[in-house]
Amino acid sequence: MSTTIVHKDTIVADPPIAKLLFSDTRLAPVWFIIRMYVGFSWLDAGWHKVIDTGAKTNYIIDGAGIYAFWNRIAAAPVPPAKPVITYDWYNGFIQFLVTNHWEGFFGKLIAYGEVAVGLGLIFGAFVGVAAVAGAFMNLNYLLAGTSSTNPVLLLLGFLLVLAWKTAGYIGLDRYLLPILGTPWRGMKVSSTAQKRAATTLATL
Amino acid sequence: MGLAVFAAIVVVAFVAGVAVQFLGAKPSRYDFLIVGVTATFGAYFASETFPGSTVFATITNWGPSLDGFVLIPGIAFGFIIATVAYLATRDLYTSPTTA
Numbered sequence: 001m002s003t004t005i006v007h008k009d010t011i012v013a014d015p016p017i018a019k020l021l022f023s024d025t026r027l028a029p030v031w032f033i034i035r036m037y038v039g040f041s042w043l044d045a046g047w048h049k050v051i052d053t054g055a056k057t058n059y060i061i062d063g064a065g066i067y068a069f070w071n072r073i074a075a076a077p078v079p080p081a082k083p084v085i086t087y088d089w090y091n092g093f094i095q096f097l098v099t100n101h102w103e104g105f106f107g108k109l110i111a112y113g114e115v116a117v118g119l120g121l122i123f124g125a126f127v128g129v130a131a132v133a134g135a136f137m138n139l140n141y142l143l144a145g146t147s148s149t150n151p152v153l154l155l156l157g158f159l160l161v162l163a164w165k166t167a168g169y170i171g172l173d174r175y176l177l178p179i180l181g182t183p184w185r186g187m188k189v190s191s192t193a194q195k196r197a198a199t200t201l202a203t204l
Numbered sequence: 205m206g207l208a209v210f211a212a213i214v215v216v217a218f219v220a221g222v223a224v225q226f227l228g229a230k231p232s233r234y235d236f237l238i239v240g241v242t243a244t245f246g247a248y249f250a251s252e253t254f255p256g257s258t259v260f261a262t263i264t265n266w267g268p269s270l271d272g273f274v275l276i277p278g279i280a281f282g283f284i285i286a287t288v289a290y291l292a293t294r295d296l297y298t299s300p301t302t303a
Contacts, residue, residue: 026296029238029289033245036285040253048258170292 022163031160031167032124038156039121041149042134046114049107063107070098073144084145094144113137121160124171128164131157205251206271213273217243217282224290232294242289247282250274254281 014023021027049059057065073084074094085091097106113133120130135157138150160167168174221239225232251274255266267276 026293028296029242029293032285032289032292033242036245036249040249040257040259044253044257044259051258051261170289174292 023165025166025169027163028166028169031127031163032170034156034160035121035124035127035167035171038131038134038153038160039118041118041153042114043118043122046111046116046118049111050115059107059111063103063105066107066110067098067101067103069144070094070103074098085143086145087143090143110137124168124173125176127168127171127173128161131160131164131167135161205248205273209271209273210248213247213278213282214240214244217241217247217286220286232296235290235294238289238293239286243282243286245282246285247273247278250281251278 049065052058052065053061055064056068059065074091075084077083083091085094097103114137117130117134117137120126121134135154138154138157141148141150142154165177168177218236218240220243221236224239225235251269251272254260254277255263255274266274269275
């Protein structure tokens, strides 16, 4: 009987196809195209909400638009019709927002959030964060019973999250990521500073 | 957009890509592909999406169109994103990408 020893620090390597798709800058043009499509979809949807000043449809003045939407999806249907929201816990969450009048806060959050996600994806700034935020909004819209383009945007958002390292290569992330570094690598330091640190360590 | 004009967009985009590949400062094997694909996408996307979108609601006259292809936004956006993609990737395929 064979025994497999798994060490605590075992790192499972990605298959070559995953490396090519999600970590290779040569595929950056593909992610650039996907970013343009998803980003403009978010920007258009968000800007529509930002400039809407209708008394019963606005999102940023008093949130009357999202309040009406919440009331519509959370309403108990007449049997045998099924409720718009499938999950009771999500219906309860929407009811909580309606009861406590969170429409003013969430109206602004959604409208400006969609615009921010759109701009982030179009300009390639913090693509991973923007894609996560966009996918989270897609998920919420789907839970609220809205289909529209959300399934496709959610799928593309997942892919952009997987490709966060290279999806913004044709964009601002090409400069932002090396400058900011990653939490587990630290910030980029100059070669002079590296040599100085190495010299210091060697003399210890 | 009609199939004929879409085919014409593809042909023009790839001809531009081949031209860039032969005339560019740092020619590589894939310039034609990058320019062709991004220019095609940009032209189609802008023509289909920009007119009528909320972002560009202040623009009421988008100029002439050909078989459903709105020329000005289509050509302009196709040119812009193909140029951006070309400039950002022209060093990628001429040198090793891994250390």
